Amino acid sequence: MLSLFKKTLTTGIVTEKCKAPKDDELEALGITIKRRIDKKFSGSIAIRAVDAGSCNGCELEIHALNNPFYDIERFGIHFVASPRHADVLLVTGPVSRHMQTALLRTYEATPNPKWVVAVGDCAVCGGEFGQSYACCGAVSNVIPVDVTISGCPPTPLALMKGLLGLLDR
Amino acid sequence: MNWTTIFLTQHVGWIDPEMPDKPIGDYIGGVAHHSPLNNVAVWQIEDKHWQQFAITAVAENLRWVAGWAEQANEQFIVNASFEKNGVYMVLRTAINASKPELPSQATVYPAANRSERHTQDMFGIHFIGHPDNRRWTRHQAWDKHQYPLRKDFPVQGEPAEITPPDMHYDFVKGYGAGVYEIPVGPVHAGIIEPGHFRFQAVGELILNLEERLGYVHKGIEKIAEGRTPESLARLAGRISGDTTVGHCWAACMAMEQAAGVEIPSRAAFIRGILAERERIANHLGDMGAICNDVAFTFAQMQFTRLRELWLRTHASVFGHRLLMDVIIPTGVSRDVSEQSCELLKKDSVMLRKELADIMTAIDLNSSLEDRLYTAGYLSPDIAAAFGTVGYVGRASGQNFDVRRDATYPPYDQVTFKVALEDQGDIASRFWVRHKEINASLKLIEQFIQLLPEGEISTPWTTPTIDSEGLGIVDGFRGEIISYVRFDTDNKIARFYPRDPSIVNWPVLEKLVLNNIVPDFPVCNKSLNGSYSGNDL
Numbered sequence: 001m002l003s004l005f006k007k008t009l010t011t012g013i014v015t016e017k018c019k020a021p022k023d024d025e026l027e028a029l030g031i032t033i034k035r036r037i038d039k040k041f042s043g044s045i046a047i048r049a050v051d052a053g054s055c056n057g058c059e060l061e062i063h064a065l066n067n068p069f070y071d072i073e074r075f076g077i078h079f080v081a082s083p084r085h086a087d088v089l090l091v092t093g094p095v096s097r098h099m100q101t102a103l104l105r106t107y108e109a110t111p112n113p114k115w116v117v118a119v120g121d122c123a124v125c126g127g128e129f130g131q132s133y134a135c136c137g138a139v140s141n142v143i144p145v146d147v148t149i150s151g152c153p154p155t156p157l158a159l160m161k162g163l164l165g166l167l168d169r
Numbered sequence: 170m171n172w173t174t175i176f177l178t179q180h181v182g183w184i185d186p187e188m189p190d191k192p193i194g195d196y197i198g199g200v201a202h203h204s205p206l207n208n209v210a211v212w213q214i215e216d217k218h219w220q221q222f223a224i225t226a227v228a229e230n231l232r233w234v235a236g237w238a239e240q241a242n243e244q245f246i247v248n249a250s251f252e253k254n255g256v257y258m259v260l261r262t263a264i265n266a267s268k269p270e271l272p273s274q275a276t277v278y279p280a281a282n283r284s285e286r287h288t289q290d291m292f293g294i295h296f297i298g299h300p301d302n303r304r305w306t307r308h309q310a311w312d313k314h315q316y317p318l319r320k321d322f323p324v325q326g327e328p329a330e331i332t333p334p335d336m337h338y339d340f341v342k343g344y345g346a347g348v349y350e351i352p353v354g355p356v357h358a359g360i361i362e363p364g365h366f367r368f369q370a371v372g373e374l375i376l377n378l379e380e381r382l383g384y385v386h387k388g389i390e391k392i393a394e395g396r397t398p399e400s401l402a403r404l405a406g407r408i409s410g411d412t413t414v415g416h417c418w419a420a421c422m423a424m425e426q427a428a429g430v431e432i433p434s435r436a437a438f439i440r441g442i443l444a445e446r447e448r449i450a451n452h453l454g455d456m457g458a459i460c461n462d463v464a465f466t467f468a469q470m471q472f473t474r475l476r477e478l479w480l481r482t483h484a485s486v487f488g489h490r491l492l493m494d495v496i497i498p499t500g501v502s503r504d505v506s507e508q509s510c511e512l513l514k515k516d517s518v519m520l521r522k523e524l525a526d527i528m529t530a531i532d533l534n535s536s537l538e539d540r541l542y543t544a545g546y547l548s549p550d551i552a553a554a555f556g557t558v559g560y561v562g563r564a565s566g567q568n569f570d571v572r573r574d575a576t577y578p579p580y581d582q583v584t585f586k587v588a589l590e591d592q593g594d595i596a597s598r599f600w601v602r603h604k605e606i607n608a609s610l611k612l613i614e615q616f617i618q619l620l621p622e623g624e625i626s627t628p629w630t631t632p633t634i635d636s637e638g639l640g641i642v643d644g645f646r647g648e649i650i651s652y653v654r655f656d657t658d659n660k661i662a663r664f665y666p667r668d669p670s671i672v673n674w675p676v677l678e679k680l681v682l683n684n685i686v687p688d689f690p691v692c693n694k695s696l697n698g699s700y701s702g703n704d705l
Contacts, residue, residue, distance in 0.1 A: 001533070001534075003526070003529050003530040003533060004467055004530040004534070006526075006530075006535075006652050007467075007471065007526050007527060007530050008467065010536070011471070011474070015214070016473060027326050033596075049360040050356055051360075051361070051362050051363050051385070052363075053337070053385045053387055053701075054362070054385070054410070054701065055407040055408065055409055055410040055701045056362055056409055056410040056411055056701050057407070057410025057411070057413070057491055058410070058698070059361065059362065059410070060410060060411060060454070060491065061490070061491075062360050063360055063454070063473075064473070064476075064477060064480070066473070067470075067474060067476070067477050068470055068472035068473065068474050068477075069474065069477050077362060081358035081359070083356075087572065093385065094387060095386055096310075096384065096385050096386055096704075097308075097309075097310035097328055097332040098308040098309075098310055098332065098335070098383060098384045098385070098386055098387075098704075099330060099333045099355065099363055099384050099385065101331065101332060101333060101334040102334065102355050102356055102363065102384070104331065107392045127407075128403060128404055129387045129388075129389075129392065129407075129408050130392070131308065131325070132325060132387075132391065132392055133311060133317055133322070133323070133324060133325060133326025133327075133328060133388055133391070134310060134326075134386050134387050134388030134391070134505050135388065142369055152407075152493065153410065153491065155484075155490060164172065
């Protein structure tokens with residue numbers, strides 16, 4: 001047990017400062033609705049991540065948001081286990097047709113007001129997979145999308161900026 | 170002597186009936202002019218012997234590796250790959266497209282089960298005597314009598330506006346007093362890929378588990394057709410995001426074989442560094458996640474911290490946190506400078522030191538031992554019967570590693586130890602990963618030390634039509650097989666990647682038995698199958 005405490009103490013706090021995104025950065029992320037969201041969610045958002053056919057690359061980087069360097073919970077952003085608890089759906093992947101109904105139902109199960117963030121190139125525009133007999137392409141082909149965060153996959157920093165853009169600044 | 174020689178002398182009766190007067194030796198790997206694949210033997214047999222071959226093969230302890238099919242005019246070409254002692258072979262047969270059926274090998278090899286069902290769904294080939302002929306990859310996105318990988322199926326298909334959910338899959342039922350069913354997924358509670366698990370339980374005890382995957386089927390095999398080599402490499406790098414290096418390497422290796430391109434030695438060493446760094450990054454993530462699933466947050470935080478540091482070095486040295494698109498056909502796209510080598514070396518020293526601290530703290534933690542030891546037990550017998558590969562196999566005594574047993578550059582120029590455990594429980598799969606990290610660190614150091622000077626890529630030669638290649642590499646999950654056949658004009662005619670998850674997923678159904686439902690997440694994480702790599 002002592003070695004555990006020792007390691008914790010010697011590691012210290014590695015969490016990094018993260019500046020709130022500037023206006024031009026927000027524009028690049030396609031966020032034009034931030035003021036509206038500020039009022040609705042009062043500085044805290046609950047996220048339900050939905051993998052709709054991703055290669056798992058985006059999930060790895062979404063996971064990284066919870067590591068001690070980014071520690072996204074300090075901004076009041078946390079991931080929840082059910083869409084019924086969520087304000088925001090974080091959707092990845094080129095929406096495989098086998099996941100289409102599941103995504104629609106998850107969207108319906110999320111209470112209003114709700115926002116959809118499409119994460120990664122696949123979710124934003126279909127990416128490497130595009131539209132086919134097996135994929136619907138962009139998430140916006142299936143449910144309304146409010147914010148897009150591109151990248152293959154987007155870095156945790158890009159994700160963080162995109163999500164902070166949804167919050168009160 | 171090579172087992173293929175012995176095998177052929179004993180069982181030559183039905184190999185290649187069309188050319189009976191050719192000497193046996195001509196059909197054995199190494200004799201390039203008779204084998205369309207220059208690294209493995211290809212044996213063409215009559216379709217009626219398909220199952221008979223499997224019966225003989227299993228008696229000779231051959232491991233069933235992969236199965237895939239292809240349409241060629243009025244015929245379907247069906248392939249199955251086998252391995253023994255690190256020597257691979259491909260069994261091939263042609264069947265008539267008007268009545269496509271073939272005796273099933275799944276009756277003999279459980280590993281062939283889902284693969285044959287995939288082929289059945291994608292090509293409409295009926296496997297006679299298959300123990301379970303329910304659909305597998307097909308849900309409701311295309312009709313029962315349509316087969317996406319046939320040539321007459323357009324890549325866009327005819328999808329409905331909204332694809333209905335897959336409601337009527339015939340799950341195994343449990344009966345009896347107190348037996349109840351738990352359906353889980355496709356959308357899971359965590360940030361993980363989608364798939365469905367159906368449990369039958371009594372109290373907390375799992376009586377049976379059935380996996381229903383296919384939710385992230387993206388038509389990778391279909392959209393690969395007609396791509397250029399560069400474009401296929403990009404696609405291969407996105408079969409499973411965590412194995413981007415592994416899949417990309419396997420696909421490039423297959424394409425390079427087909428084109429007869431030999432990559433520069435420096436490129437091979439850089440690929441080796443990439444693959445081992447990917448292995449370490451994923452093992453760190455998995456070890457943290459296993460601890461997290463038994464609520465040991467200290468380890469989760471420490472491992473995710475180390476993983477983050479590791480990925481940041483990826484970004485600074487190779488320009489991408491997950492190392493996507495660094496491997497290209499003909500070599501690699503980024504060189505490593507002297508300075509980068511120093512950074513990589515320092516990184517290895519750092520990780521070794523950090524891990525020593527953390528593993529000591531973990532090893533002394535009895536609450537972790539309580540949860541991980543004896544849980545999720547996979548016996549060596551079952552692991553062998555299912556042809557389990559990678560850390561799942563190696564934690565259950567399956568002493569096989571492509572890097573050592575069917576070696577390829579740069580692994581042929583270094584020495585390393587393959588991690589092995591035989592307890593078969595979650596703790597074994599945890600410790601095997603730790604051992605593999607240490608082995609990989611040593612490998613990276615050797616690669617940097619031996620890194621030859623020279624080019625990092627070589628010119629591409631357009632392969633002739635029907636050139637084939639079979640890439641076999643060891644990804645972080647284990648053996649990856651990648652089959653490529655070229656069309657005219659440098660275009661891909663057929664691409665089939667076999668992720669290690671395809672053979673490892675079925676054993677999850679076995680290793681959870683007699684565990685309690687709350688231990689399923691940690692059992693699942695200890696296997697960490699790729700949904701995307703499985704569903705294609």
